Structure formats: C-alpha cells, structure tokens
Amino acid sequence: MTTETKKLRGRPRVFDMDEALDKALQIFWQRGYEGASLAELTEALGVNKPSLYAAFGNKEELFMKALSKYTTGPVAFVRDVINEPTSHAVAKRFLYEAADFLTQPSHPKGCMIVQGALSGGESAEMVKKVLIQYRNAYENLLTKRFEQAKQDGDLLSDADPHALAKYLATLHQGMSVQATSGASNDDLKAIADLALSAWPKAK
Amino acid sequence: MTTETKKLRGRPRVFDMDEALDKALQIFWQRGYEGASLAELTEALGVNKPSLYAAFGNKEELFMKALSKYTTGPVAFVRDVINEPTSHAVAKRFLYEAADFLTQPSHPKGCMIVQGALSGGESAEMVKKVLIQYRNAYENLLTKRFEQAKQDGDLLSDADPHALAKYLATLHQGMSVQATSGASNDDLKAIADLALSAWPKAK
DNA sequence: TAAATAATATACCAATTGTTACAAAAAAAT
DNA sequence: ATTTTTTTGTAACAATTGGTATATTATTTA
Numbered sequence: 001m002t003t004e005t006k007k008l009r010g011r012p013r014v015f016d017m018d019e020a021l022d023k024a025l026q027i028f029w030q031r032g033y034e035g036a037s038l039a040e041l042t043e044a045l046g047v048n049k050p051s052l053y054a055a056f057g058n059k060e061e062l063f064m065k066a067l068s069k070y071t072t073g074p075v076a077f078v079r080d081v082i083n084e085p086t087s088h089a090v091a092k093r094f095l096y097e098a099a100d101f102l103t104q105p106s107h108p109k110g111c112m113i114v115q116g117a118l119s120g121g122e123s124a125e126m127v128k129k130v131l132i133q134y135r136n137a138y139e140n141l142l143t144k145r146f147e148q149a150k151q152d153g154d155l156l157s158d159a160d161p162h163a164l165a166k167y168l169a170t171l172h173q174g175m176s177v178q179a180t181s182g183a184s185n186d187d188l189k190a191i192a193d194l195a196l197s198a199w200p201k202a203k
Numbered sequence: 204m205t206t207e208t209k210k211l212r213g214r215p216r217v218f219d220m221d222e223a224l225d226k227a228l229q230i231f232w233q234r235g236y237e238g239a240s241l242a243e244l245t246e247a248l249g250v251n252k253p254s255l256y257a258a259f260g261n262k263e264e265l266f267m268k269a270l271s272k273y274t275t276g277p278v279a280f281v282r283d284v285i286n287e288p289t290s291h292a293v294a295k296r297f298l299y300e301a302a303d304f305l306t307q308p309s310h311p312k313g314c315m316i317v318q319g320a321l322s323g324g325e326s327a328e329m330v331k332k333v334l335i336q337y338r339n340a341y342e343n344l345l346t347k348r349f350e351q352a353k354q355d356g357d358l359l360s361d362a363d364p365h366a367l368a369k370y371l372a373t374l375h376q377g378m379s380v381q382a383t384s385g386a387s388n389d390d391l392k393a394i395a396d397l398a399l400s401a402w403p404k405a406k
Numbered sequence: 407t408a409a410a411t412a413a414t415a416t417a418c419c420a421a422t423t424g425t426t427a428c429a430a431a432a433a434a435a436t
Numbered sequence: 437a438t439t440t441t442t443t444t445g446t447a448a449c450a451a452t453t454g455g456t457a458t459a460t461t462a463t464t465t466a
Contacts, residue, residue, distance in 0.1 A: 008433085008434085008441090008442080009433065009434035009435065009440075009441055009442075010432080010433060010434075010440085010441040010442025010443065011431065011432040011433055011441080011442050011443040011444065012432070012433060012442085012443075013442085013443065013444095014443075014444075030322065031322055031323065031324060032321070032322030032323055034237060034238060034323070034324075035237060035322050035323035035324040035327065036324070037324065037422080037423070037424085038423075038424060038425085039422080039423085039424095040324075047444095048444070048445060048446085049424085049425075049426085050425090050426075050427095050443085050444070050445075050446095051443065051444065051445090053424095053425070053426080054442085054443070054444095055443095058424075058425075059424065059425090110321075110322075114380060115321045115322045116322070118235070118313075118318045118321055118380065118383060119233065119234055119235030119238050119313075119318045119319070119383070120234065120235055120237070120238035121234060121237075121238040121239070121240060121243075123424090124238065132384045132385065135380075135384060136384070160393065163390075163393040163394065163397060164397070166381070166386070166390055166393065166394055167393075167394050167397045167398065169377070169381070170374060170377035170378055170380075170381050170394050171373060171374065171377055172377070173376070173377040173380040173381065174372070174373035174374055174375070174376040174377030174378070174380070175373055175377070176380075177317060177321065177338075177373075177376040177377070177380070178369070178372070178373050178376065180321060180322070181335045181338060181339070182335065183369070187366075187369055190363065190366040190369065190370075191366065191369055191370050191373050194366060194367070194370045194401055195370065195398070195401060196401075197401045198397055198398060198399075198400045198401030211411090211412080211463085211464085212410075212411050212412070212463065212464040212465065213410085213411040213412025213413065213462080213463060213464075214411080214412050214413040214414065214461060214462040214463055215412085215413075215462070215463060216412090216413060216414095217413075217414075240452080240453070240454085241453075241454055241455080242452080242453085242454095251414075251415060251416085252454085252455075252456085253413085253414075253415080253416095253455090253456070253457095254413065254414065254415090256454095256455070256456080257412085257413070257414095258413095261454075261455075262454065262455090326454090
C-alpha cells in the first residue's frame with residue numbers, strides 16, 4: 001500500500017493530483033515554461049485556478065513539480081545508462097535511447113530539460129537556472145562514469161572523461177532541437193552512429 | 204555611396220534605423236521572441252512604440268528584420284565555410300568558428316536561430332516555423348557541399364552527405380545550448396575535436 | 407509665409423498575464 | 437444537527453501584453 005488514503009476531512013478534491021500534474025507536464029513540455037499560460041493549463045487539467053494554486057502553489061512551483069515528475073518518469077531510464085559495462089556501451093545506449101525518446105509520437109518531441117526555458121524574460125530566470133543545473137547534473141554523472149572507465153582500463157589514460165561527457169550531452173541537446181524541428185528517429189540514429197564512430201577505443 | 208540619403212520631407216526621424224534594429228537584435232537574441240517584451244525593446248532602442256511600429260511594423264516583423272540582419276551580419280561567415288577545399292576542412296572550420304562565435308563575450312551566448320523560439324505559445328508559431336526553415340536551409344547547404352565532395356572523390360562513395368550535414372547541424376545546435384548554459388570556448392573546441400575524429404577519411 | 411508631409415510624445419486601448427477574495431458546497435468530527 | 441475543515445466556482449485583482457488614436461512638432465515644398 002503505497003498511497004495511504006487517510007480519511008481527510010473537508011470537501012474532497014475532485015481531481016487526481018497525479019493525473020493533473022501529468023497533464024501540466026505535457027503542456028510545459030510542449031510550450032516551455034513561459035509559453036504555457038495558466039489559462040491553457042487550467043483548461044487542460046480541468047481544474048480551476050484556485051484549486052490549482054491550492055494544490056501546487058504558483059506557476060513556478062507547478063513547473064518544478066512537473067519537472068520532477070518528468071525526471072522520475074519519462075526520462076528516468078537515462079540513469080540506468082551508466083550501468084552498461086563499457087564506456088562505449090554507455091555512449092551507444094545513451095544516444096540510441098535519446099533518439100527513440102526524443103521522437104516518440106506518444107508525447108511532445110524533444111526534451112523538456114533542454115527546451116523548457118532556454119531563453120526567456122526575467123520571470124523565467126529561476127526556471128532557466130534550475131534546468132541548467134539538471135543538465136549539468138547529468139553531464140557530471142557521465143563524467144564520473146568515464147572516470148571509472150579509465151580506472152577500469154576501459155578507456156586509455158589519455159582519454160578526457162569531461163570532454164567525452166560534454167560531447168554526449170551536446171549531441172543529446174542538439175538531437176533534442178532536431179527532434180523538435182521534425183527530424184525522424186532514423187535521422188537521429190544516423191547521427192548517433194556517426195557520433196559513436198568517434199568514440200575512443202579501449203586499450 | 205551605398206546609402207543614398209535623399210531629401211525626405213516631413214519631420215526627420217530622430218533615431219538611426221540600423222542602430223535601432225541592431226539593438227532589437229541583441230534583445231531578441233538574448234530573450235527569444237516571446238521573452239522580449241515591447242517595453243524592453245522600446246526602452247533599449249530609445250524609441251517609443253508608435254515610432255517603432257511606423258518604422259518596423261509589429262513585433263513579429265521587427266523580429267524577422269532583426270533575424271535578417273543577424274544572418275547577413277554576425278553569422279554571415281558561416282556561408283563561406285563551404286568554400287573550404289575538403290569536406291573535413293569544411294567540418295572543422297564550421298565547428299571551430301561555431302565554438303568561437305557561440306561563446307563570444309561581445310554578444311549574447313548561443314545562436315539566435317537555435318534559441319529564438321524553440322518552444323512557446325501560439326503567438327510564436329510563425330517565428331518558430333521560420334527559424335526551422337533557416338536551420339534546414341543551412342543544413343541543406345552542407346548536404347550539397349558534401350554531395351559535391353563525393354563527386355570530387357573527397358568523400359568515399361559510401362558516405363552519407365545528408366547524415367554528415369545533420370551531424371554537424373546537431374553539434375552546432377547542441378553547442379549553442381551548451382554556450383547558453385555557460386560552456387567555455389575551450390569546452391566547445393574539445394567537443395569539436397572529438398566530433399571531427401568521427402569524420403570519414405578521404406579515399 | 408502657408409500648405410503638405412511625416413515623425414514625435416502622450417495617453418490610451420482591449421486582451422491577457424499570473425494571482426487571489428470570497429462565498430457556496432461537501433465531507434468529517436463533535 | 438452543528439461545527440469545523442477543506443475544496444470548489446465565480447468573479448475579481450493589478451500588472452503587463454502587443455498595438456493605436458490623437459494631437460504636436462519639425463521639416464520640405466510651394
């Protein structure tokens with residue numbers, strides 16, 4: 001029993017918070033933080049503004065919660081990537097799964113962490129910063145994995161873990177832009193293959 | 204005499220259209236289409252709204268004109284890239300100049316054609332489309348250059364010009380995101396070097 | 407000097423932005 | 437049955453959005 005439904009008093013909430021957050025995620029994913037208006041959000045969620053504010057706080061908090069759901073939901077798989085046995089396998093799986101994910105027709109194209117708030121006005125500043133942190137966090141994860149690969153002898157001593165991680169992150173971010181612009185899964189796979197041919201050989 | 208200053212009648216314009224457009228470009232470059240408000244634009248240009256509208260049309264037209272200035276100004280150099288003698292030289296110069304340009308401290312980080320309107324509300328739809336066209340146009344330029352390289356024997360017959368062009372475009376777009384997120388010139392150069400090591404050898 | 411022309415500044419417009427007061431409604435607790 | 441608690445719906449809020457009407461000012465032409 002994960003969700004302990006304790007008897008709460010007061011008028012019961014008419015909507016499911018998790019479903020609502022999911023719908024908010026879709027909107028933010030597609031429109032970006034500033035591009036998503038509260039009118040569109042409440043409309044899509046089927047929840048009026050006071051209820052939305054009571055449940056999630058303001059727009060920024062709603063975005064952050066949707067973002068959190070994004071990282072533990074749709075893109076949770078990327079954390080497993082580092083468990084591949086070799087650095088090459090890590091890179092390959094990362095780029096291939098990115099290609100699949102970014103072009104999936106079941107949800108908006110591209111990555112929310114990349115496109116959620118790249119540019120924008122003053123009001124998007126905080127969201128922008130947080131998204132940069134998310135991107136850096138994942139990049140650091142890859143860096144550490146490739147440092148490990150060096151210790152394993154899987155990467156030669158002249159390999160640069162930081163550069164390799166940034167290379168993959170850059171490709172992912174570029175592929176995200178490509179996907180949003182209409183690139184197909186095959187297009188991205190071809191890019192991934194080309195990119196992988198640059199991968200340093202093991203000893 | 205490029206600018207024929209014909210005697211116009213009526214009250215003379217108090218601001219320089221070219222300078223004003225340049226300032227608008229900076230704002231759009233940094234904020235994106237939707238993120239740039241008319242208040243910020245008029246403030247930065249030192250021109251009040253009626254004058255701005257009389258001179259450039261509405262916000263969308265102003266953006267398009269700034270975009271046009273962008274392509275014939277700051278990023279005009281990318282058209283020369285295809286004149287390099289080999290496909291590898293084209294790729295190298297493209298990525299290196301991108302690294303320099305995207306991190307230059309004299310103007311906003313990143314590329315306006317990438318970040319100008321990746322996501323956004325309904326009102327940004329047209330701008331979004333136009334930016335995609337610009338990106339595709341340059342990608343096609345690279346594709347054609349690499350098709351030529353195949354005919355030249357500079358690329359082997361199994362090379363895929365389309366994929367190579369998309370590979371470079373993707374790297375550029377990813378590097379643009381990286382630059383906006385704080386990556387340094389050296390970071391981007393290291394990415395470029397790695398990316399170039401994937402380049403197919405000539406016969 | 408007067409007429410014609412065009413850009414200026416102020417002040418406004420309706421529509422939308424994110425956010426909230428407030429009263430009615432629905433449940434549990436007393 | 438009444439109180440307490442919480443959510444709901446309506447309706448509003450000030451601020452900002454992109455965009456203009458209008459009157460004034462500055463210039464050239466006649």
